[in-house]
Amino acid sequence: MTSIVVHYQEIALKGKNRPWFLAKLVRNIRQAVSDLDVASVRALMGRIEVVLGPSAVPEVVGERIRRTFGIANFSYAGRTALDLDGIAAAVLKDLGDRTCESFRVSVKRADKRFPLTSPQAEREIGGRIKNARGWRVDLDHAELVIHVELLTDEAFYFFGKEKGAGGLPTGTAGRVVCLLSGGIDSPVAAHRMMKRGCAVTFVHFHSYPILSRASQEKARELVRLLTTWQQRSRLYLVPFGDIQQQVVLTVPGPMRVVVYRRLMLRIAERIAMMRQAQALVTGDVVGQVASQTLENLAVVGSVATLPLFRPLIGMDKDEITAEAQRLGTYPISIIPDQDCCTLFTPRNPQTRARLADIEAAEQALQIDELAARAVQEAAVEDFEFPIRSDVESGFSRIGNEVTPWQ
Secondary structure, three states: OOEEEEEOOHHHHOHHHHHHHHHHHHHHHHHHOOOOOEEEEEEEOOEEEEEEOOOOOHHHHHHHHHOOOOEEEEEEEEEEEOOHHHHHHHHHHHHOOOOOOEEEEEEEEOOOOOOOOHHHHHHHHHHHHHHHHOOEEOOOOOOEEEEEEEOOOEEEEEOOOEEEEEOEOOOOOOEEEEEOOOOOHHHHHHHHHHHEOOEEEEEEEEOOOOOOOHHHHHHHHHHHHHHHHHOEEEEEEEEOHHHHHHHHHHOOHHHHHHHHHHHHHHHHHHHHHHOOOOOEEOOOOOOOOHHHOHHHHHHHHOOOOOOEEOOOOOOOHHHHHHHHHHHOOHHHHOOOOOOHHHOOOOOOOOOOOOHHHHHHHHOOOOHHHHHHHHHHHOEEEEEEOOOOOOOOOOEEEHHHOOOOOO
């Protein structure tokens, strides 16, 4: 097989905007395989061909394609001239010593000017294969399906389809900022937004040096893994320990968790404005912990002026855990650490906060000053996948911020 043929589904419904979405998908595929031996990535009449170089390992290229959003399915394919005898000969050659009890040929014509209809082409190609191999034809329950796609000047053939990531190409829906806790939920929430075409910037709150660096290391590992899906990411590591200490001095114990979260949203929103992001994202789930009752979610969310998305809001823990295991984030998320959520947490946090009471408690805090200083002191780390030899992830101050990748 010399090519991988990529099929998309949702992009095909985009009407006049389809070329723009398709160009984004082609660009993302090129980036995903940029360190592999891929000769070209080109759009061809409702599909994309990834042309493999002589040293390319198809399965390795396929795994990169599998993690690229916007793809419905893909196939390891051969390309041949638009000639039925040539197609049948190429199929027989690539079948090698494969055997089966039954088969059928499925033909799609991308160019309707081809003189034969799809059923006629199926009979012609299938007849040649049957004569050569003696296999039984079964149109309903074939053990092997041979797919043939007829274009204007060439044809593709392949023997199966691999499921793609689905969704929309990264970067087509704008940028969002996700509050990344290091737990199980927020990485899954971020992935769900990526799947809808959003480029996700991450914000992690830590309490170093009061606590260890463990939560920061977890956040880096989670972002590094999630970057294999969106290819470029930025992580903001925001020091939150001093802010928590000031909250402890001025806010009654039961209210502190709600106040912490409102401060986090304010800080994340400032970063979102800098990044020209259009929304905030959290991993909140109704009723999962004390801070996520409907009352508390409403009070916390009221502080945001940008849209606040909670993709997991109606899921249960088992569903989220299963998705985290599938993504590969679960083993990282369950590594023990000391995150800022465990610092200065009251024994009996408030579960039915009232907005007026919380706003009154916040009057003793210099909210704008605290948020501005947190943003100024945040460290920034960029991630890229695949990693280029001339680029290394590192820290920089927000004051020295470079032009955003995403």
